[in-house]
Amino acid sequence: MANxxxxxxxxxxxxxxxxITSAMKMVSAAKLKKAQDAITAMRPxxxxxxxxxxxxxxxxxxxxxxxxxxxxxxxxxxIVAITSNRGLCGAFNSNIIKQTKQLAEIYSDKKVSVVAIGxxxxxxxSKNLEILSNQSTVLDKLSFENVAExxxxxxxxxxxxxxxxxxxxxxxxKNAATQxxxxxxxxxxxxxxxxxxxxxxxxxxxxxxxIVKTLIPKSxxxxxxxxxxxxxxxxxxxxxxxMHKATDNATELRDQLKLTYNKARQAAITNEILxxxxxxxxxxx
Numbered sequence: 517m518a519n520x521x522x523x524x525x526x527x528x529x530x531x532x533x534x535x536i537t538s539a540m541k542m543v544s545a546a547k548l549k550k551a552q553d554a555i556t557a558m559r560p561x562x563x564x565x566x567x568x569x570x571x572x573x574x575x576x577x578x579x580x581x582x583x584x585x586x587x588x589x590x591x592x593x594x595i596v597a598i599t600s601n602r603g604l605c606g607a608f609n610s611n612i613i614k615q616t617k618q619l620a621e622i623y624s625d626k627k628v629s630v631v632a633i634g635x636x637x638x639x640x641x642s643k644n645l646e647i648l649s650n651q652s653t654v655l656d657k658l659s660f661e662n663v664a665e666x667x668x669x670x671x672x673x674x675x676x677x678x679x680x681x682x683x684x685x686x687x688x689x690k691n692a693a694t695q696x697x698x699x700x701x702x703x704x705x706x707x708x709x710x711x712x713x714x715x716x717x718x719x720x721x722x723x724x725x726x727i728v729k730t731l732i733p734k735s736x737x738x739x740x741x742x743x744x745x746x747x748x749x750x751x752x753x754x755x756x757x758x759m760h761k762a763t764d765n766a767t768e769l770r771d772q773l774k775l776t777y778n779k780a781r782q783a784a785i786t787n788e789i790l791x792x793x794x795x796x797x798x799x800x801x
Contacts, residue, residue, distance in 0.1 A: 520784065523777040527770060534766035540604065541759035544752045548692060551749035555689055555742070562742040569735040572727070573707040582728045583675050584736065585705040592627045594648065594679040595619055596670070596702065596740075597641060598686035598747040599634030601655050608687060608754035609636040611697050615685050619699060620645055629679070631670070633744065658748060660741050667737040674703040686743045687750035693757050695750040702739065705732070 573585040597616045599609045616637070620628045629648040632638035638650045649669070654662045673679050682702040687695040720727060 520777065520780055523773060523780060527773045527777060530766050530770045530773060534763055534770065537759045537762040537766060541756055541763060544756035544759060548749065548752035548756055551745070551752050552689070555745045555749045558742060558745060562738050565735050566739055569732060570706055572731070573705045582705070582732050584671065584703055584732055585707060587704055588677075588680045590623075590626060590680045592629070592679045592681075593623045594629050594631060594670070594673065594682045596631045596633065596682065596684045596743075597637045598684065598744055599632070599637030600747075600751045601635045601652055602755075603636060604758060605751055605755035606758035608695065608751055609634070609640075611695075612685055612687060613637055613640050615697050615699065616641060617644065619683060619685065631666070633666070634747075654744070655748070658744065660737070663741040663744055664737045667733075667740045670702065670740070671733060671736060679703075684740070684743050686747040687754070689746050689749040689753060692753040695754055698743075698746075700739075700743065702736070705736075 573582065595616055597612055599612050603609065612634075613636075616630065620630075629646045630641050631649045631651060632641060632647055633651045633654060635650075635652045638647060638652060641647065651666050654666060670682055674682055681704070684698075684700045684702050686698055686700075688698040690696055
C-alpha cells in the first residue's frame with residue numbers, strides 16, 4: 517500500500533484536475549448555448565435555400581444551367597474535413613478523421629485531396645492523405661465572410677476542372693450529447709426534381725442567367741457556413757459531455773483515494789498504539 521504522503525499528493529492532483537474539467541464544462545456549456553441558438557436559427561433558412569437551389573438546377577436547361585451543376589466523370593475528389601482546433605472533446609475529431617479515411621478508401625481509384633478545417637484533423641490526415649489547404653484559422657474568427665472565402669476557393673477549383681467532385685464531412689449537431697457524422701456532396705449540385713403533383717414551371721425575375729450567377733454561389737457559401745456552424749456547436753456539445761464524464765470520474769477516483777487514505781491512516785495509528793503498548797509492557801517486565 518502506498519504511504520500517506522503519496523496518497524495525499526494523488527488526492528491533491530485529482531482534485532486539481534477535477535476543478536479544471538469542471539471549469540471547462542461550464543465554459544463549453546456557455547459557448548454551446550450561443551452556438552446552438554445560431555445553428556437552430558440558421559438551419560431552416562439554409563435547408564430551404566439548398567432545396568430551392570436543387571429544384572432550380574433540375575429545371576434549368578443546358579444553356580442556362582450552372583457550371584456548378586455540371587456532371588463530369590469523377591477522376592479527382594476533394595474532401596473537406598471539418599474538425600476542431602482543440603481537443604478534449606471525446607470522439608468528436610476521431611469520428612471525422614475515421615469517416616474521411618473511409619471516404620478516401622471508397623475513392624481509392626481516384627486522386628483524393630483534402631481541405632482541412634481544424635488543426636486536429638490536419639495533424640492526423642496529413643500523415644496519410646494529400647492536404648491541399650489548411651483552413652484552420654477560420655474557426656478562431658468564425659464569420660460568413662471568412663467562410664465565403666473558402667467556398668470561393670472550392671467553387672473556383674471545381675469550375676476550373678481541378679476537381680470533379682467535392683464532399684463535406686462534418687458533425688451535425690443534434691443535441692449536447694449527440695453528434696451525427698455527416699457526409700454531404702458540395703459540388704456538383706445535386707439536382708432534385710419537385711415532388712409529383714407540384715408544378716415546376718418557374719417564372720424567373722430577373723433572368724435565369726442572373727439567378728444562376730448570384731443565387732447559386734450564395735447558396736453554396738451558405739451550405740458550407742451551415743456545415744461549419746453545425747460542427748462548431750457539436751464541438752462544444754461534445755466537449756461539455758466529455759468534461760462532465762471526466763469530472764464524474766475524477767470525483768469517484770478522489771472518493772476512493774480518500775477512503776484508502778483513511779484506512780492507511782487508521783492502520784498507521786493502530787500500529788503506533790501497538791508499538792507504544794508493546795514498549796510499555798517491555799519496560800514493566
